Amino acid sequence: MKPSKERTKSSKSRLRLLHQYYSYTGFYSFVGKSILKALPYIILIVVGVYVLNSFFNINEALVRLTETLPIYGVLIFxxxxxxxxxxxxxxxxxxxxxxxxxxxxxxxxxxxxxxxxxxxxxxxxxxxxxxxxxxxxxxxxxxxxxxxxxxxxxxxxxxxxxxxxxxxxxxxxxxxxxxxxxxxxxxxxxxxxxxxxxxxxxxxxx
Known part of the structure; x- marks a missing residue:
């Protein structure tokens, strides 16, 4: 039983060290700021796709494409x-x-x-x-x-x-x-x- 407990402790300590490393190096804040900066563009893309899909069913078009093209055509696409x-x-x-x-x-x-x-x-x-x-x-x-x-x-x-x-x-x-x-x-x-x-x-x- 001892080896398993030691492994659990070592894995926890590694995760803790990893968490500390990312905290000290500013990884979490960097990711947060990056997401906030990218958020307007992501929203714009999502809205654009939604508007396009309301006039033109993208999923149906893609399914039809895979049914129409030959195998090599689908792979190239x-x-x-x-x-x-x-x-x-x-x-x-x-x-x-x-x-x-x-x-x-x-x-x-x-x-x-x-x-x-x-x-x-x-x-x-x-x-x-x-x-x-x-x-x-x-x-x-x-x-x-x-x-x-x-x-x-x-x-x-x-x-x-x-x-x-x-x-x-x-x-x-x-x-x-x-x-x-x-x-x-x-x-x-x-x-x-x-x-x-x-x-x-x-x-x-x-």
Whole structure:
């Protein structure tokens, strides 16, 4: 019984140390301020999508698209979507894969396309910083934020890979803050796990 208690204590102490680290480095306040700054844009996008959807049923159009295009066309469309912003929910494509003869083959194809699309997005983020105005803005007005962001770049990628957030945007942000590509490759591989988990759920429901 003692080893299990010791493990519990050690895990708790690690979590406590992690919490203290994020508190001291200003991670929580940084995230809070970032969310507040992004909130107006998020609301604007949500309202825009809602208004657009009231005139034009986006979900029906996407479903019709997957039914109309050949398999390679859907895969290309998905890759482009996952590379540029990734705003279309991958669950729609996972549901599409569930109706095919070899669902797991196409599920893993989607997973790797999403993963590589994210890696490509990273370089899009890097290229954005080469724009003179953006470069100057980041260097002189966002220097402190960039320094903090680099500390937590791994969390940014993990959140984008596992949570229902656009993976592409996380990778673009990682490129902008000049997070190490090796870290993006490593943490981003969790994207594959997300597709497997979602596949297990969706394939058993549909």
């Amino acid at each position: 998905f890759f482009v979507s996952e590379t540029f912003m990734g705003l279309i929910p991958p669950e729609l494509f996972i549901a599409w894969a569930s109706k095919l003869n070899r669902p797991w083959l196409y599920l893993m194809s989607l997973a790797f396309l999403s993963y590589f699309g994210g890696l490509l997005s990273y370089f899009i983020g890097k290229s954005i910083t080469r724009i003179p105005r953006v470069h100057n803005y980041l260097q002189y007005k966002m220097q402190k934020q960039l320094k903090n962001s680099k500390k937590w770049g791994g969390l940014l990628i993990v959140a984008g890979a596992l949570l229902p957030l656009p993976f592409s945007i996380s990778c673009i942000a990682a490129g902008i803050i000049d997070f190490k590509f090796r870290g993006v490759v490593m943490f981003g591989s969790l994207r594959l796990l997300r597709f497997v988990i979602y596949g297990l759920v969706i394939f058993n429901v549909l």
